[in-house]
Amino acid sequence: MGTIFFIGILLVFGLLIFLWAQTGRTDHQNPDLNSIQAKNESFKTLNEAQQEFLKGDHQRIEFRRNEIHIKNHPLYAGVGATDTKEVLLEGAIPEIKIYENGKYLRTYKIEPKDSNPDLNNQIFDCEVRVHPDFSVQIEGAVYKNKDQEKKEYIRFQPFYLSNKNEKNEALFGRGMFARGLHFSGYISSGDIRLICICDVCEKSFSVDFYHAGFSDTQYFYSSNSMETLMVTYGDIENMPTQLQENIDENILGEVESQLPKTFDGTFTYYNSFCCPHCHSPFNNFEKFKADRPKEYYAHFYLNKTPIYFQKI
Structure with missing residues (x-):
């Protein structure tokens, strides 16, 4: 009986030695293991840094009269933001200026329809969406009062913020679908007008369309x-x-x-x-x-x- 017990102890001890040797050999046979662990730590650090960054007071979208100011930073990657505002339009042909971190980006001129030639003091009920990939979409409705049945709907040409400007340039000359002014599988209503920005002179112009x-x-x-x-x-x-x-x-x-x-x-x-x-x-x-x-x-x-x- 004692002999069997002694043999059992030897077997367990041998198994432990074998497992220890295998662990050591696995580490030796996978020289990238340490680098993988380091990468995981860096991802964890980046995630923590991003979370720490986002803890602050980050009103990413701010409306200042007829201006839209957007805060941007690489640590906003993967993080979107949406805000809405009833903007009081100024001038018969009002302009909406876009800024990124205080730097001017572009101007959308809201040209009036012949049926509504003076947009001064009308409301632009505006929604701004900054997507996790740093693209920006702006849409809204123009009206004199909220109870107005027939409102004028407007879609601004989407764009990317400055850290993704190469994506803006890749869209030069492309069609309306590629530029995000229409969407496959979704019918653009005929009461929406588009405001485009020229790739060359950078002036805006308004467009109607027909399916x-x-x-x-x-x-x-x-x-x-x-x-x-x-x-x-x-x-x-x-x-x-x-x-x-x-x-x-x-x-x-x-x-x-x-x-x-x-x-x-x-x-x-x-x-x-x-x-x-x-x-x-x-x-x-x-x-x-x-x-x-x-x-x-x-x-x-x-x-x-x-x-x-x-x-x-």
Whole structure:
């Protein structure tokens, strides 16, 4: 009996030695283990630093009359913020200026509709969303009083804060969907107008739009996009449809040859939608041809209307 007990002790002792040896060998065979532990510690430290940073008084979005001030810091990564404000508009054509950490970024000019030509002292019920990826969206409604049934809805062109400015530059010339002015799977209401900022002259301009896909029509911009032509699919044979990806250039040329002339050049499928101030391409479809079939909203400048093709 004593012999069996002694053998059992030896076996347990041997097992402990084996496990100790394996632990030591595992450490030796995984030289990155220490670096992994160090990385985990650094992630923990970063997380703690971020939490400590966010404990302070951080009113990230501040409204000052017709100015929106946004605080920014790398430690805001992954942290969003939203705020709303009823802004009293100043001037017949009011401006909303955007600042980041006190530095001026951009100006959105709220151009009035012909039906409401003076926006002075009207309310801009504004929502500002700063997303965890440092992008900023601003939308709102303009009205004279809250009980007003028909309000004017406005969507500012989204943008990235300065530490992600390369993402702003990557969007130069892209379509409205890529720029975040429309969203796939979500229908933009026809009572919203867009306020865009030119990539070149940096002036803002207001845009209305029409969902061409719902009415089985195709649209064509004139050379400087001063006119937008709407053509029903059946009016011209082989008319490209919305979302049609395979476009035959030869067939397209035959379609375009049947379009009317325009005072600023010609109507073509890949004509850009341009800045009305400097005529630089805003939606540069010649450069980003893959964007064009996906752009099923026809755009035209505020207080303008599209023209319609008359089949002879």
